[in-house]
Amino acid sequence: MNVLHVCANPKPTEESVSKQLAAAFFGKLIELKPEVELVNVDLYDEKPPYYSYELFKRAWYPVFDEGYEPSKVEQMAMNYAAKQAELFNAADVLVLTTPMWNFALPAIMKAWIDQILCPGLTFSISKEEGVKPLHKVKSIVLLVASGGIYKEGDERDALSRQVRAAFGFVGIDDIEVVWAEGQNPLFFDNHEEKKALAIEAAAEIAEDIAELETDEAVAG
Ligand SMILES: Cc1cc2nc3c(=O)[nH]c(=O)nc-3n(C[C@H](O)[C@H](O)[C@H](O)COP(=O)(O)O)c2cc1C
Numbered sequence: 001m002n003v004l005h006v007c008a009n010p011k012p013t014e015e016s017v018s019k020q021l022a023a024a025f026f027g028k029l030i031e032l033k034p035e036v037e038l039v040n041v042d043l044y045d046e047k048p049p050y051y052s053y054e055l056f057k058r059a060w061y062p063v064f065d066e067g068y069e070p071s072k073v074e075q076m077a078m079n080y081a082a083k084q085a086e087l088f089n090a091a092d093v094l095v096l097t098t099p100m101w102n103f104a105l106p107a108i109m110k111a112w113i114d115q116i117l118c119p120g121l122t123f124s125i126s127k128e129e130g131v132k133p134l135h136k137v138k139s140i141v142l143l144v145a146s147g148g149i150y151k152e153g154d155e156r157d158a159l160s161r162q163v164r165a166a167f168g169f170v171g172i173d174d175i176e177v178v179w180a181e182g183q184n185p186l187f188f189d190n191h192e193e194k195k196a197l198a199i200e201a202a203a204e205i206a207e208d209i210a211e212l213e214t215d216e217a218v219a220g
Contacts, residue, residue, distance in 0.1 A: 001033065001214045004091035006041045008098045008109035017145035017180045017195055021202040022097040025143060025178070028206035039087055041112075048084070048111040052077050059118045063125055078121075084112065085121035089135040092214040094172075096163065100146035104158040113166055123170045133171040139212060140167055140175045141205055145198075147184030176209075178202045 005022065013019040029036060049055075054077035061068040088094065098109050105113075119125045124132045142163055150157040164175055180198035182188035 001035075001093065001212065002037045002039070002091045003029070003093045003095060003209075004039050004041065004087050005095045005097065006043065006109070006112060008043045008096075008106045008112070010044045016099070017183050017198075018097050018099050018143050020195070021143040021145065021178055021180060021198055022095070024199040025095065025141065025202040025206045028203040029210055032207065032210040039091070041084070041087065043108045043112055047108060048115050049080055050111055051114045055081065055115075055118075059120060063119050078118070081115040081118050081121055084116050085118065088116050088122055088137065091135070091137050093139050093141065093209055093212065094137050094167075095141045095143065097143045098159070100144055100148075100157075100159050103156050105162060110162075117166060117170060131169060131171070135170065137167075137172050138174060138214070139209065140172055141209065142175060142177045143202060144177065145180040145183050145195075147182075147187075149181045149188075150179075176205050178205055 005026070007019065007022065009016045009019055011019065013023060026038070030038070054071075054074045058070045058074040058078045059081075061070070096109065098105055101107075104110070116122055122133070122135050124134060140163070142160065144159060160175075160177055160179075164173075167175065178198055178201045180195050182194045183191050185191050188194065
């Protein structure tokens with residue numbers, strides 16, 4: 001099983017609740033399935049570029065004009081996206097570790113999503129066939145921490161809605177969310193208790209993921 005872990009948090013683990021969820025998740029997953037092939041992408045170590053006009057042309061002009069020949073600059077503008085898409089396409093499971101910032105994903109995670117969800121890399125798109133995945137990701141695990149509390153369907157939560165919509169577009173509907181909510185100690189005396197519950201939930205989701213049937217498990 002190939003797992004791609006993308007982390008958008010500049011803090012060290014001891015100060016980051018979402019990274020502590022990731023530690024619990026991967027601790028359990030690797031205990032249960034030591035053969036997991038894990039690839040870590042720390043977005044603060046290697047920052048994704050913002051989407052550019054050159055990347056737009058390289059990615060989208062050929063969708064509308066099969067004969068379009070991208071320039072060298074346009075070709076190069078796709079380097080990061082192509083490298084990351086390769087990691088994404090090879091994964092069975094994608095784990096996103098992220099804080100909630102201003103009710104949404106940190107910009108660095110949004111930038112990564114903008115890069116990889118690119119026609120010709122992770123999906124194909126045509127009038128006849130619509131959107132077709134070029135990846136094999138079966139499940140996404142979203143590990144998130146927030147200062148406040150957001151009930152399911154809360155309109156202020158742009159984060160989980162965006163993840164569901166963006167990856168649903170490329171055919172991934174199985175999205176497990178582990179949410180350490182109420183982490184602002186000014187307003188929630190029981191923030192440690194809430195964190196402990198979320199850490200437990202992260203380990204439980206790891207148990208489910210360890211059970212996931214992947215192509216090599218089916219073939220073998
Ligand atoms: C720039 C910034 C914006 C934030 N915006 C929100 C927010 O919109 N809603 C919320 O509930 N918490 C917000 N918080 C609080 C964080 O979500 C909270 O501290 C959480 O624990 C961060 O995850 P981490 O501990 O993994 O870093 C914000 C924190 C920062 C630094």
